[in-house]
Amino acid sequence: MISPRYHREVPQRYRLEAGKCKQCGHISFPPRLVCPKCKTKSFETVQLSREGKILTFTIIRVGPDKFSKETPYVVAIIELNDGVRLTAQVADCDVNKVEIGAEVKMIFRKIQDEGKSGLHCYGYKAVLV
Amino acid sequence: MLNVERSEIPIYGEMKSRFAGRDVAVIGVGMTKFGELWKKSLRDIFVEASLQAIENSGVDHIDSMYVGTMSGGLFVGQEHIGAVMADYLGVAPVPATRVESACASGGAAFRQAYFEVASGQSEIVLAGGVEKMTDGADVTDALATAADQEYEVYNGITFPGLYAMIARAHMHQYKTTREQLAHVAVKNHKNGSMNPNAQFRSPVTLEQVMKATMVADPLRLLDCSPVSDGGAAVIVCSVDYAKQLKKPYVKVVASAQASDTIALHSRESLTALKCVSVAAEKAYKQAGLKPTDINFAEVHDCFTIAEIVVTEDLGFFEKGKGGAAAENGSTSIGGKIPINTSGGLKSKGHPVGATGVAQIIECYEQLTGNAGERQVKNAKYGLTQNMGGSGASCVIHILEAV
Amino acid sequence: MIGIVGYGSYLPRYRIKVDLIAKQWGADPEAIKRGLMLYEKTVPGLDEDTITISVEATRYALQRARIDPQKIGAVYIGSESHPYAVKPSATVLIDALGIGPHVHVASYEFACKAGTEAMYVAYSLVKAGEMEYALGIGADTSQGAPGDALEYSASAGGAAFIMGKENVIAEILFTNSYTSDTPDFWRREHEYYPRHAGRFTGEPAYFKHIHNAGKNLLEKSELSPKDFQFAVFHMPNGKFPQEAGKKLGFTKEQMEVGWISPWMGNTYSGSSPTGLAAILDVAKPGDKIFMVSFGSGAGSDGFIYKVTNEIDKVRDLAPKLRDMLDNDKIYLDYGQYAKFRKKIILNE
Numbered sequence: 062m063i064s065p066r067y068h069r070e071v072p073q074r075y076r077l078e079a080g081k082c083k084q085c086g087h088i089s090f091p092p093r094l095v096c097p098k099c100k101t102k103s104f105e106t107v108q109l110s111r112e113g114k115i116l117t118f119t120i121i122r123v124g125p126d127k128f129s130k131e132t133p134y135v136v137a138i139i140e141l142n143d144g145v146r147l148t149a150q151v152a153d154c155d156v157n158k159v160e161i162g163a164e165v166k167m168i169f170r171k172i173q174d175e176g177k178s179g180l181h182c183y184g185y186k187a188v189l190v
Numbered sequence: 191m192l193n194v195e196r197s198e199i200p201i202y203g204e205m206k207s208r209f210a211g212r213d214v215a216v217i218g219v220g221m222t223k224f225g226e227l228w229k230k231s232l233r234d235i236f237v238e239a240s241l242q243a244i245e246n247s248g249v250d251h252i253d254s255m256y257v258g259t260m261s262g263g264l265f266v267g268q269e270h271i272g273a274v275m276a277d278y279l280g281v282a283p284v285p286a287t288r289v290e291s292a293c294a295s296g297g298a299a300f301r302q303a304y305f306e307v308a309s310g311q312s313e314i315v316l317a318g319g320v321e322k323m324t325d326g327a328d329v330t331d332a333l334a335t336a337a338d339q340e341y342e343v344y345n346g347i348t349f350p351g352l353y354a355m356i357a358r359a360h361m362h363q364y365k366t367t368r369e370q371l372a373h374v375a376v377k378n379h380k381n382g383s384m385n386p387n388a389q390f391r392s393p394v395t396l397e398q399v400m401k402a403t404m405v406a407d408p409l410r411l412l413d414c415s416p417v418s419d420g421g422a423a424v425i426v427c428s429v430d431y432a433k434q435l436k437k438p439y440v441k442v443v444a445s446a447q448a449s450d451t452i453a454l455h456s457r458e459s460l461t462a463l464k465c466v467s468v469a470a471e472k473a474y475k476q477a478g479l480k481p482t483d484i485n486f487a488e489v490h491d492c493f494t495i496a497e498i499v500v501t502e503d504l505g506f507f508e509k510g511k512g513g514a515a516a517e518n519g520s521t522s523i524g525g526k527i528p529i530n531t532s533g534g535l536k537s538k539g540h541p542v543g544a545t546g547v548a549q550i551i552e553c554y555e556q557l558t559g560n561a562g563e564r565q566v567k568n569a570k571y572g573l574t575q576n577m578g579g580s581g582a583s584c585v586i587h588i589l590e591a592v
Numbered sequence: 593m594i595g596i597v598g599y600g601s602y603l604p605r606y607r608i609k610v611d612l613i614a615k616q617w618g619a620d621p622e623a624i625k626r627g628l629m630l631y632e633k634t635v636p637g638l639d640e641d642t643i644t645i646s647v648e649a650t651r652y653a654l655q656r657a658r659i660d661p662q663k664i665g666a667v668y669i670g671s672e673s674h675p676y677a678v679k680p681s682a683t684v685l686i687d688a689l690g691i692g693p694h695v696h697v698a699s700y701e702f703a704c705k706a707g708t709e710a711m712y713v714a715y716s717l718v719k720a721g722e723m724e725y726a727l728g729i730g731a732d733t734s735q736g737a738p739g740d741a742l743e744y745s746a747s748a749g750g751a752a753f754i755m756g757k758e759n760v761i762a763e764i765l766f767t768n769s770y771t772s773d774t775p776d777f778w779r780r781e782h783e784y785y786p787r788h789a790g791r792f793t794g795e796p797a798y799f800k801h802i803h804n805a806g807k808n809l810l811e812k813s814e815l816s817p818k819d820f821q822f823a824v825f826h827m828p829n830g831k832f833p834q835e836a837g838k839k840l841g842f843t844k845e846q847m848e849v850g851w852i853s854p855w856m857g858n859t860y861s862g863s864s865p866t867g868l869a870a871i872l873d874v875a876k877p878g879d880k881i882f883m884v885s886f887g888s889g890a891g892s893d894g895f896i897y898k899v900t901n902e903i904d905k906v907r908d909l910a911p912k913l914r915d916m917l918d919n920d921k922i923y924l925d926y927g928q929y930a931k932f933r934k935k936i937i938l939n940e
Contacts (some may be wrong), residue, residue: 119354
C-alpha cells in the first residue's frame with residue numbers, strides 16, 4: 062500500500078461516506094461513478110449508519126502476512142441499518158461467541174500498517190453490542 | 191466523462207442462441223503433473239504442457255496462443271507472460287497473449303482461443319494455463335488480489351475466509367451440514383487418487399476432513415484446494431481441420447462467461463453465485479441443452495462449499511440441495527451427475543491459471559474415452575465451470591463427444 | 593461562561609492483572625498491590641493506539657456536546673505514545689469525525705500532563721475569542737519496560753473535552769501551572785521504553801509539583817479543600833494521588849470517584865483526564881471539582897471546575913467511564929499481553 066492509495070479511501074474508511082444515487086436512491090459503498098441499479102451517474106454523499114447486524118462471518122485462523130499475528134480474528138459481512146453491506150473485522154470479541162444476526166456497531170480502529178516504518182492504516186471495524 | 195444522465199448499459203449482453211462462427215474442436219491436450227514442482231520454473235512448466243498438447247494433436251505449427259495466468263507478477267515477479275511463453279516454446283513470432291481473470295484465467299484463455307478459431311481468424315490456436323505458486327511468495331496475499339483489495343482484503347479477509355462466509359450463510363439458510371462439505375472432499379480425493387496427474391493421490395476419510403486444521407471457520411484444511419504448480423494446454427482448431435488430422439477430437443458446443451460484483455458483500459445473495467447461473471443459462475441456450483443433458487462436469491471446487499453452490503447454480507440440483515447431493519453420491523462417478531472426476535481443484539491441485547484449461551482436458555479425456563479408471567460411461571456432454579475470485583467471474587464451456 | 597461543553601472517555605476492554613506481571617518477573621504480587629495500590633490495568637488491543645482511543649473518546653464528547661463538528665477550531669492531542677514521531681495524531685481524528693479542514697491541529701507531549709496542557713490551550717483559545725469551540729484530548733497507550741516498575745501501571749485510555757461558551761456543563765473557574773526542569777522520567781528519541789530515576793520520581797518530582805500547583809490554585813481561587821465535592825490528581829499508581837491529595841487537605845471521599853488507577857493503571861496523558869470524566873459522569877449541578885495533573889520533566893496543571901445544570905442533559909448521551917472500567921473486560925495472560933504490547937521480537 063502506498064500513501065496516495067490510502068489517502069484516496071479516507072472518507073470511506075474513516076467516516077463511512079457513501080454515494081446515494083439521486084435517481085433511484087441506491088446507496089453505493091464505496092461511492093461509484095455509475096449506479097449499479099439504475100445506471101445513472103449523479104450521486105450525493107451520505108454517511109452510513111454506524112449500526113447494523115452480522116449476515117455471515119468467519120474466523121480467520123490462517124491470515125495473510127499482514128494479519129498473521131492477529132489470528133484468530135473474526136471477519137463478517139455486515140448489513141448496516143441503511144441496508145448497505147460491507148466486510149469488516151469484529152473486534153474485541155470471544156471469537157466463539159459471534160453469531161449470524163448479532164447486532165454490531167462500527168468503531169474506528171487501526172487496520173494494518175506498512176511495516177515498521179510505513180504508514181499506520183486506519184478504518185472501520187465492528188464490535189458486538 | 192459521459193455527460194448523459196442515463197446511459198444504455200445493459201445488465202448483461204444479448205444471448206445468442208448459436209455462435210455465428212465456425213464449429214470449434216479440441217484436438218490435443220497436455221498437462222504437467224500438478225503439485226510442488228521444485229525443479230521446474232514457470233516457463234518450464236508451461237512449455238512442458240504445451241509441447242505435449244502440440245505433439246498429441248499432430249499439428250505442425252500454431253497460429254497463435256493464449257496463456258491464462260493469474261499472477262506471474264506476484265508469484266514469481268514475471269509479467270509479459272505471453273511473450274515469455276512464446277519465446278521459450280520456440281514459436282515466436284506468433285501472437286501470444288496472456289489472459290487474466292483470476293482463478294478463471296485458464297477458462298478465459300481457452301475462450302479467447304475458441305473465438306479466434308470460430309471467427310476464422312486463425313486455424314490452430316494453443317490455449318494454455320500455468321501458475322508457479324511455490325517460489326516463496328505470500329500465496330494468501332497474492333490470491334487475495336482477486337477480491338476487492340480496498341474493501342475486503344484491506345480489512346483482513348482471505349480467500350478461504352470469503353468462501354467460509356458463503357459456507358456459513360449456506361449452512362444457515364439451507365441447513366447444509368459440515369459433513370456434507372466434507373463429503374465433497376472425500377469424493378474428490380477418491381477421484382484424484384485415480385488421476386496420475388493429481389497432486390494428492392491418496393483418499394481421505396470423512397473423519398480426516400472433519401478433524402483437519404481449521405483455516406477459516408467452518409472451512410478446514412481439507413476443504414481447501416492446495417497451493418500448486420502446474421501447467422495445462424490444449425490445441426484448438428476448427429472441426430473441419432480436426433477431421434483432416436484424423437485424431438480424436440471433441441467439439442465445443444458452448445462458451446459463456448459472466449461477471450458479478452468484485453466484493454462478496456455487494457451481491458444480492460450470499461448463498462448463490464449469479465455469475466455461474468447467468469453464464470450457465472447462456473451456455474445451455476447456446477448448446478441447446480438442459481442441465482439434465484450434461485453427463486458430467488468439472489467445476490471450480492476451490493473450496494468444498496464452492497462445489498456445492500456451483501452444482502446448484504448450474505441447475506444440476508435444486509437450490510439448497512447441493513450438500514445433500516454430495517452426501518448421497520449423486521455427484522460421484524456412477525451417480526446422477528459425476529462432478530470433478532479428475533479430482534477437482536481439491537485433489538488434482540489448483541495452479542490457478544492452469545485450472546480452467548485442465549478442466550477442458552478432463553472433459554477431453556472423458557469424451558474421448560481415455561479417462562481410465564475414472565471413465566464416465568456413455569458420456570456425450572461434459573461441462574466445465576471455472577470461476578474467478580469469490581464468484582466475480584465465471585467461464586463455462588460445454589464439450590461434446592463426436 | 594467558558595468551560596467544558598462535551599466530554600467523552602474511552603478505555604480498551606483488555607486487562608491484565610498485576611499478579612501476572614509480578615509472577616512473570618519473580619516479584620511478590622501482594623507487595624506490589626499493597627505498595628502501589630494497583631490491581632489490574634487496561635491493555636490496548638493490537639488495533640488500538642492513541643489515535644483510535646482519541647477518536648472514540650471524541651465521538652462520545654461530540655455526542656454529549658451536540659454541536660456541529662465543523663465549529664471546532666482547534667484539536668490538540670496530548671500523549672507520549674503518538675503513533676508517529678512526525679505526523680500529527682489529530683489529522684486522522686479530524687478526518688474521522690468530520691472536523692475541519694479549517695482547524696488548528698497539533699500533537700502535544702509533556703509526559704503525563706500533555707493532555708491537560710491540550711485542555712488548557714483549548715480552553716484559552718475559546719476564552720481569547722479565537723474560536724467557538726476547541727478540543728483538548730489526553731490519551732495514551734503507555735509504555736513501560738518489561739520487568740520495570742512502570743510495567744505494573746502503564747495502561748491505555750483517554751478522554752476528550754470540548755471547550756466552549758454555550759451550554760457549558762462544567763465551567764472552568766481557575767487554571768494554573770507549575771513547572772521546573774526536573775529529570776525524573778524521560779524517553780530519548782528512538783527509544784521504545786522510558787527511563788526513570790526511581791525514588792526521585794516521588795518527592796522531588798510528583799509530590800513537589802502537584803503540591804505547589806495545588807496550593808497555588810487554592811490560593812488563587814481563595815477556596816479551600818472543603819469547598820470541593822471532587823478532587824482528582826494524576827494517577828501514576830493507586831497510592832501517590834491519595835497521598836498528594838491528603839497532603840493538600842482533601843479527603844478520601846472527595847477523591848474516591850476520580851481515583852480509578854487501581855483498576856485502570858496509569859493512562860499517562862489520559863490519567864487525570866479520565867479521572868475527570870469519571871467525576872463528570874456522576875457530578876451534580878453546582879459541584880466543584882479540583883484537578884491537578886502531573887507530567888514528568890516536570891510540571892503540573894491545575895483546574896477548578898464548577899458543574900452546571902447542563903450536566904443532567906448530557907451525562908447519559910454517551911458511555912460512562914466507570915461502565916467501561918468495570919464491565920466487558922477481557923483478561924489476558926502475560927504472553928498475550930506481551931504480544932499485544934509488542935514486547936516480543938518478530939521478524940519483519
